[in-house]
Amino acid sequence: MKAIHGLAMFSVLSVWAAALQAQDANIVRIDGSSTVYPVTEAVAEEFQNANSGKIKVTVGISGTGGGFKKFTRGEIDIADASRPISEKEMEEARKNGIEYIELPIAFDALTVMVNPQNTWVDHLTVEELKKIWEPAAQGKITSWNQVRSTFPDAPLTLFGAGADSGTFDYFTEAIVGKAKSSRGDFTASEDDNVLVQGISQDKNALGFFGYAYYVENQDKLKAVPIDAGKGPVAPSEQTVLDATYYPLSRPIFIYINVKALERTEVQQFVDFYLKNVSTLAKEVKYVPLPADTYQKCVERVGSRQTGTAFGGHSETGVHIDELFRRELKN
Amino acid sequence: MTSLTTIIRRSRLRDQMFIIVGVLATLLGMITLLALLLDLSRDGFGRLHWGFLTSFPSRHPEKAGILSAWVGTLCVMVVTASTAVPLGVAAGIYLEEYARRSWFTEIIEINIANLAGVPSIIYGLMALGLFVYQFNLGHSIQTAGLTLAILILPIIIVATREALRAIPQEIREAAYAQGATRWQTVWFHLLPYSMGGIATGVIIALSRAIGETAPLITIGALTYIAFLPPSPVHPESPYNSMSWLRSEFTVLPIQMFNWVSRPQKEFHLNAAATGLVLLVVTLSLNAVAIVLRYRIRRRIKW
Numbered sequence: 001m002k003a004i005h006g007l008a009m010f011s012v013l014s015v016w017a018a019a020l021q022a023q024d025a026n027i028v029r030i031d032g033s034s035t036v037y038p039v040t041e042a043v044a045e046e047f048q049n050a051n052s053g054k055i056k057v058t059v060g061i062s063g064t065g066g067g068f069k070k071f072t073r074g075e076i077d078i079a080d081a082s083r084p085i086s087e088k089e090m091e092e093a094r095k096n097g098i099e100y101i102e103l104p105i106a107f108d109a110l111t112v113m114v115n116p117q118n119t120w121v122d123h124l125t126v127e128e129l130k131k132i133w134e135p136a137a138q139g140k141i142t143s144w145n146q147v148r149s150t151f152p153d154a155p156l157t158l159f160g161a162g163a164d165s166g167t168f169d170y171f172t173e174a175i176v177g178k179a180k181s182s183r184g185d186f187t188a189s190e191d192d193n194v195l196v197q198g199i200s201q202d203k204n205a206l207g208f209f210g211y212a213y214y215v216e217n218q219d220k221l222k223a224v225p226i227d228a229g230k231g232p233v234a235p236s237e238q239t240v241l242d243a244t245y246y247p248l249s250r251p252i253f254i255y256i257n258v259k260a261l262e263r264t265e266v267q268q269f270v271d272f273y274l275k276n277v278s279t280l281a282k283e284v285k286y287v288p289l290p291a292d293t294y295q296k297c298v299e300r301v302g303s304r305q306t307g308t309a310f311g312g313h314s315e316t317g318v319h320i321d322e323l324f325r326r327e328l329k330n
Numbered sequence: 331m332t333s334l335t336t337i338i339r340r341s342r343l344r345d346q347m348f349i350i351v352g353v354l355a356t357l358l359g360m361i362t363l364l365a366l367l368l369d370l371s372r373d374g375f376g377r378l379h380w381g382f383l384t385s386f387p388s389r390h391p392e393k394a395g396i397l398s399a400w401v402g403t404l405c406v407m408v409v410t411a412s413t414a415v416p417l418g419v420a421a422g423i424y425l426e427e428y429a430r431r432s433w434f435t436e437i438i439e440i441n442i443a444n445l446a447g448v449p450s451i452i453y454g455l456m457a458l459g460l461f462v463y464q465f466n467l468g469h470s471i472q473t474a475g476l477t478l479a480i481l482i483l484p485i486i487i488v489a490t491r492e493a494l495r496a497i498p499q500e501i502r503e504a505a506y507a508q509g510a511t512r513w514q515t516v517w518f519h520l521l522p523y524s525m526g527g528i529a530t531g532v533i534i535a536l537s538r539a540i541g542e543t544a545p546l547i548t549i550g551a552l553t554y555i556a557f558l559p560p561s562p563v564h565p566e567s568p569y570n571s572m573s574w575l576r577s578e579f580t581v582l583p584i585q586m587f588n589w590v591s592r593p594q595k596e597f598h599l600n601a602a603a604t605g606l607v608l609l610v611v612t613l614s615l616n617a618v619a620i621v622l623r624y625r626i627r628r629r630i631k632w
Binding site for chain 2: 027031034037038040041042044045048053056057058059060061062070075190191192193210212213215216217280283284285
């Protein structure tokens with residue numbers, strides 16, 4: 001009894017005594033988007049295998065916003081982001097003297113999905129999607145034949161990404177024209193597997209989510225080709241790469257703290273990332289960027305070109321090469 | 331006029347009806363738990379082998395394991411238990427045996443009751459502001475342990491008080507009559523007698539803490555971490571080290587949550603296996619609580 005008592009007291013004191021801030025410098029710290037996470041996790045795993053665990057890497061999933069919060073405070077070395085840094089976050093970074101390098105690392109294609117038993121949809125135009133998803137559609141567009149008159153008079157049940165996700169932001173921006181502007185009467189979930197389940201069980205369902213979830217569930221879902229004025233294009237590695245799958249393909253990013261890059265382990269990790277992300281992204285069902293883009297990334301890191309190509313605003317359908325022609329803003 | 335036999339028959343009927351309701355209520359709980367276990371076993375059992383417990387997370391579902399997660403959970407629980415138990419029991423003893431009834435203790439009591447009902451994410455937010463940024467404890471095992479300790483403190487305090495209250499007043503009076511001080515009464519009589527109840531409360535509280543995800547994500551628990559905290563024992567002097575407290579970590583529920591939300595079905599099997607591990611740990615904790623209570627109660631007679 002006494003021993004337990006003593007042990008307990010000792011532990012309590014130790015806990016409080018350990019209240020010193022001393023962080024292991026040999027760790028590369030990454031946090032941010034859960035969309036980018038599978039890619040970064042794959043790179044981190046291979047990196048640690050390659051140097052037999054001498055350099056440690058940690059990856060969290062606080063979401064793009066949460067990741068940038070930590071990044072602009074200087075708590076992490078690299079931020080995973082499924083959208084470009086926002087104006088507010090840039091302001092925060094400037095205030096804290098954080099400079100960063102923005103690197104696109106892969107494509108994610110938002111995929112519009114219907115049930116395999118849906119025989120009538122062969123493609124949808126961007127206008128039709130807008131008609132379905134814009135805020136004015138709430139409670140009004142409830143039947144398939146309201147979308148296109150040749151469609152049957154069947155109820156339209158909608159599934160979509162939750163309002164806190166970068167996926168939702170991007171989809172609404174690309175389709176409705178304004179980020180976060182959408183009807184509210186649809187089944188929303190942050191967990192894309194819930195959406196997969198929902199659409200695969202409802203003949204009249206329509207929904208959207210990340211490409212990787214479609215690839216894994218092709219037997220349960222049907223992807224809808226999107227027509228943005230140049231004829232319907234189905235999502236695939238090819239159409240994403242040559243930018244014909246428009247406007248729903250988007251680049252995903254990592255942001256690197258320039259000061260952290262002075263540490264050899266961070267530099268090594270970034271080098272490793274850019275060298276291997278192409279194969280690893282494919283493995284986790286993302287579409288890699290064209291090979292010369294990774295070369296441009298390497299150059300950007302080498303010459304320490306800081307800032308964002310977006311100026312603090314999200315935009316849709318930007319060609320990946322365009323990101324390297326623009327002037328970077330800090 | 332109802333005859334006596336009708337009254338008796340009616341009462342018997344009510345008695346029978348309650349038994350049926352009672353059995354149904356019990357079964358409902360049992361069936362839910364069984365269904366959960368079966369469902370998780372069906373998906374996850376195939377993945378449960380030694381390698382699963384000794385591997386780090388990986389992008390290959392069949393190679394991925396929960397080593398960093400279960401070690402993280404263990405470390406956090408050690409900190410939680412060694413903080414929450416002494417604090418909670420001490421507070422319980424004070425409130426039950428020492429404190430005089432006053433508006434002050436009244437307020438404390440209301441607060442404790444309310445704290446038990448606060449959503450766990452609120453504790454996470456408080457811990458982020460206080461432990462991480464104010465005290466600079468980092469996104470570490472110690473922060474997580476302290477956060478969960480505060481989360482379960484009310485449960486332990488309430489359990490301690492209930493256990494003390496169950497001890498007959500005569501025991502205290504007998505001790506005082508022998509000239510024992512209040513502390514001696516508490517230490518040599520009340521605490522040993524109430525140990526069963528306190529231990530049960532502690533273990534139930536810990537089984538709640540072990541499944542918490544939200545507050546730990548808030549304070550910055552990681553998802554991918556392929557190394558373990560530094561070992562608490564060292565081959566050279568001073569032979570032990572507390573640096574594991576500052577280490578980054580992940581825990582079982584977070585690992586499970588991450589796998590559930592992955593597109594590949596194989597990861598969902600991993601998640602089920604993780605759930606199974608978590609459930610087995612929780613159930614064995616509860617079993618320990620039952621055994622402890624039984625053994626301690628058997629020793630005590632008054």
